Amino acid sequence: MATSPHALSSRLLTGWVGGCVWYPERRALQESPHKFIHLFRNVSKQWITFQHLTFLKRMYVTQLNRSLSQQVKPKSEPAASPFLEKASSSQAKAEIYEMKPLSLSSLSLSRKPNEKELLTLESASVIEGSVDVGKETKDEKQWKEMNLRLDELPGILARLSKIKLTALVIGTTCAGFALAPGPLDWSCFLLTFVGTGLASCAANSINQFFEVPFDSNMNRTKNRPLVRGQISPLLAVSFATCCAVPGVALLTWGVNPLTGALGLFNIFLYTCCYTPLKRISIANTWVGAVVGAIPPVMGWTAATGSLDAGAFLLGGILYSWQFPHFNALSWGLREDYSRGGYCMMSVTHPALCRRVALRHCLALIGLCTAAPVLDVTTWTFPAISLPINVYISYLGFQFYTDADRKSSRRLFFCSLWHLPLLLLLMLTCKQQPPGGKSDRKEPQG
DSSP states (O other): OOOOTTHHHHHHOOHHHHHHHHHHHHHHHHHHHHHHHHHHHHHHHHHHHHHHHHHHHHHHHHHHHHHHHOOOOOOOOOOOOSSBOOOOSSOOEEEEEEEOOOOGGGSOTTSOOOHHHHHHHHTOEEEEEEEEOOOOOTGGGSBOOOOOOTTTHHHHHHHHTTHHHHHHHHHHHHHHHHHSSSOOOHHHHHHHHHHHHHHHHHHHHHHHHHTHHHHTTOTTTTTSHHHHTSSOHHHHHHHHHHHHHHHHHIIIIIIOHHHHHHHHHHHHIIIIIIHHHTTTOTTHHHHHHHHHHHHHHHHHHHHHSSOOHHHHHHHHHHHHHHHHHHHHHHHTTHHHHHHHTOOOHHHHOHHHHHHHHHHHHHHHHHHHHHHHHTTSBOTHHHHHHHHHHHHHHHHHHHHHHHOSHHHHHHHHHHHHHHHHHHHHHHHHTBOOOTTSSOOOOOOOO
């Protein structure tokens, strides 16, 4: 016979005592599954709390490692000058922040940390100290030596003196000398050739010395020797002095004082008037045209010793030619000139730039027509020079109407061959002095 689950109490204890024992025993057996479930739920709640706390600890450790891996980098030093490094007696210092080492055991596993405590833990930092960075070496506090090779010096000086522009100046001077009336004196011609070239080299070198900070901002001029540090400013000024003094001396005492005075005046006009005006007023274009007009006048005065109508005619031709030449060039370099801070006509007054170029293209026709009137050339010259003058005027009109890079480029390249061809035609049509060749005395027999 099966035994009742509470038969044990009824066997051992009877009566009132057995009844008292039997009732709690029966109730305990009935409620035991509910207590077991309740206990399981409590354990589950404890386990969820433990998992959440473990996640918070892992997130804190990640943030802690990330903060420790970040450091303040020292500010990079600015690019030093190629001639003198910046010497600083005080050393640069940067502050870095470090986290205090916190043990994970300090976190209580029995409770969930609130957001305030997490923010406190993440932002807990102290300034450990300052670390010296960027210590300058002894070599950086001294003058930097320039490694200038002698085989590279001629090329550097040629670019410093703008050798192509100097060649153009010498060419126009020689044309003025050859167009002057009278026989050709070769010794005077060579002295004029050398003296004008030295004066032009001096003026161009001083011009580059003054414009270093502005040339560095332009793509067209950023590779010049002084901008790149290939030559020191002292050497550039010394080179300009060594060219200016003998150049003016050769023109003054070797040729004549008038030519020497014109050479010295042109150096002054180019370096002290034209160069600063490029950043002040658009009048620099007219001043620059005067600078370009003086070399053929110097050639004429070197041959004749005087200023007359023929000298002013040659100067006027060079003066007018420079406006379509330079205005067309500057039109394609407007962004560069604006970046460099130059006040050019093409940048500030674009319509005036195109009008002036067209006017002086037409003025070349009138000046060439005046050449035979002033007994500089024969009447053949206006006729044979008319086609090239009409062509450059046509390109000037296209530049005036279209106002684009294509028309300005065509006008500029036309001006490059127009001037040499025009001067060559003047030489072929040069007016001979009255009487032709000088009479020779017949030897007595």
